[in-house]
Amino acid sequence: MAIFNAFLYYPKNVHFESQEEAEKVHFILRRHPITNLGWIIGSIIMILLPLVIMELLRGANIDTFKFFPPRYQFICILLWYLLTIIFTFESFLIWYFNVYIITDKRLIDIDFRGFWRKRVSEASFDSVEDVTYETNNFLHILFDYGNILMQTAAEKAEFEFESIPKPGLVHDTLTNLIEDYKKQND
Amino acid sequence: MTNIQSPPTLEKMISPPSIDQLNEVVSILHVFAVVKGFMVVFLLVYIIISAVIIKQIYLMTNTIKGPGNQIIILLGYANLIIAILIFVIVLFIS
Numbered sequence: 001m002a003i004f005n006a007f008l009y010y011p012k013n014v015h016f017e018s019q020e021e022a023e024k025v026h027f028i029l030r031r032h033p034i035t036n037l038g039w040i041i042g043s044i045i046m047i048l049l050p051l052v053i054m055e056l057l058r059g060a061n062i063d064t065f066k067f068f069p070p071r072y073q074f075i076c077i078l079l080w081y082l083l084t085i086i087f088t089f090e091s092f093l094i095w096y097f098n099v100y101i102i103t104d105k106r107l108i109d110i111d112f113r114g115f116w117r118k119r120v121s122e123a124s125f126d127s128v129e130d131v132t133y134e135t136n137n138f139l140h141i142l143f144d145y146g147n148i149l150m151q152t153a154a155e156k157a158e159f160e161f162e163s164i165p166k167p168g169l170v171h172d173t174l175t176n177l178i179e180d181y182k183k184q185n186d
Numbered sequence: 187m188t189n190i191q192s193p194p195t196l197e198k199m200i201s202p203p204s205i206d207q208l209n210e211v212v213s214i215l216h217v218f219a220v221v222k223g224f225m226v227v228f229l230l231v232y233i234i235i236s237a238v239i240i241k242q243i244y245l246m247t248n249t250i251k252g253p254g255n256q257i258i259i260l261l262g263y264a265n266l267i268i269a270i271l272i273f274v275i276v277l278f279i280s
Contacts (some may be wrong), residue, residue, distance in 0.1 A: 003254035014252040028252075071279055072218065075225060082232055085265060090239065093258070096248040110249055115242050143223065180213050 004096065006030040007165040016101055016108065018119070026177065027102040027170060030147035031095060033164040039091035046084040050077050062113065100161045102174060107150065107159060123159050125181040127152040131174055133167040148174070222279060229273040236266040 008014065008028040019025070094112060101108040109129070111119040128150050135146035146167035148158040164170060211217075240262045247255040 003252065003257075008194075011252070017249045022254070062190070069196075069218075072221060075276055075279065079225065079228060081270065082269060086232070089261065093239075093243065093246065096254070096258070099250060104256070112242075112246060115238055118245065119259060120249070122193060129278065131187075156197070161250075 006033055014172070016110070016121075018108075019103070021106075024104045025101060026104060026173065027100070029100040029161060029164045029170065030098065030166045032143055034139065034143045034145070035163045036091070036095055039088070043084060043088040043091075046080070046087065050080055074154070100164060102170070104177060106162075107163070107174075109159065121159065123150065123152045123154055125178045126185070127154045128159075128178050129153055131171060131178070133171040135167065222276065224239045226273070229269060229276060233266065233273060236262075236269050240266060255267050 006029065009026070011028045014028055016025075070181055083170060097110070097112050099110050101110070106122050106124045108120045109119075111117075111121070113119075130151040132149045132151075133143055133146055136150065140146045141167075144167075145163055145165045148161040148164060148167055148171055150161075152159055161170075240259075243259055243262045247259065
């Protein structure tokens, strides 16, 4: 589904909180989907665990229905799957709403952690001095994702977009955008 | 003649309880009432967390507005409704 992509180039119908009227969004970036592998595997294990346990008990000839009524077993399994749902949903939310935004004026890093923590950092193109991208490991190369590091003159000296898809393309476009912006404002 | 019973062997003493014995222990200790209590508390906490997540979703969707937001809000409410339904089922379980 396009709306759940990690790489949105000139996204339509996407706006952010502090967006100015004439400000155009060039990129909305999330961490590459492969970085979600940890919680996805965790969720799959949680889904399969009751089935595996039941199969093991059946294999050992332990009839749990004799001392634990079926209705209680059913509710216990439902509660377990509720836990699975909340774990998966929360992990997805954290991934989906932690975004990096590149507009025609600035860079924005929106970071949510836990239930309440929200941090929004931004850097104007004026303050960006150097843009670097890096791919550090085999997975980065295999799935074409990496980090973009930006040195800024602002108080927060370094700005980092972590594990974003197509870092080469983003780096090139970002460099051009910064050059254009600086030319226009000189 | 006196009827002298032989003392229980060590094997008998450490043998695992049978299902009937477990049933007896379970009925004496009202284990199911305790289990039901745990389920109710668990579900109450779960419902509170689900409500907090809905609040969190609104905070997030106000920060970034996109076409996927409606689906996510619906999922949040679906999670809360499912939890409330299970809570009602647990309350009526005997």
